[in-house]
Ligand code: SF4
């Protein structure tokens with residue numbers, strides 16, 4: 001993956017100040033969402049059309065002591081994206097933006113004019129990221145700040161969340177370099193006694209554009225240990241490919257996918273309160 005850009009997230013350096021969360025909202029001109037005290041500093045409780053990233057406050061208990069494990073949550077910008085595979089109207093697609101230094105910013109984007117609001121992307125996503133917004137009529141997620149980065153004006157040439165991160169938890173650069181830095185950091189942490197230290201995002205779902213440094217199992221951070229694209233999504237893709245656009249709107253195919261994802265959907269409906 002030479003010359004692709006990625007964001008390194010070294011969770012061992014995160015202080016949960018949430019400057020990144022605020023910067024993301026500010027740059028993308030997303031509105032504040034009314035929150036309630038639900039017994040955690042973590043707010044808003046889900047991602048949504050106005051909240052493209054948030055910091056998770058995971059609590060880990062060991063020997064009666066509580067330890068925070070903070071996680072930056074947003075769309076992972078998967079190389080092999082379930083949301084792209086499952087989209088019946090081809091509204092969600094890959095986008096490649098060439099940058100001034102010759103590298104490429106690879107993102108997954110949704111065209112609101114083509115989105116039919118079926119929410120299949122939401123149930124197929126291994127990271128439970130996108131959700132259709134009735135208010136904004138579309139699917140909204142992290143854009144890797146393509147608009148800032150592509151402009152390449154000095155002060156705007158890194159994503160807003162990276163720019164705002166004072167402790168140096170977030171770094172933007174060539175993906176190969178971000179992986180090398182993450183592996184170096186993991187070696188350092190292991191030497192310091194953090195036996196579970198690991199890189200996350202290098203190979204998961206064929207590679208993410210967010211590369212994490214963790215010191216515990218991914219699940220302790222609210223991340224799937226082994227994220228994968230549901231088999232039904234793969235089957236759907238194989239089935240629809242030869243049929244092209246005709247199959248995209250086909251009721252039969254929709255029912256196949258619906259059957260596969262139905263159980264998960266039920267759980268998610270309770271978990272998510274989609275914005276109006
Ligand atoms: S994290 Fe989810 S929404 Fe983002 S690209 Fe991957 S599958 Fe799509």
Ligand code: SF4
Nearest residue numbers: 024142144145159161
């Ligand atoms: S890259 Fe931009 S859109 Fe994505 S989380 Fe960071 S600030 Fe938000």
Ligand code: SF4
Nearest residue numbers: 014015017018020165
């Ligand atoms: S700005 Fe950096 S340190 Fe603060 S919450 Fe975000 S990632 Fe963590």
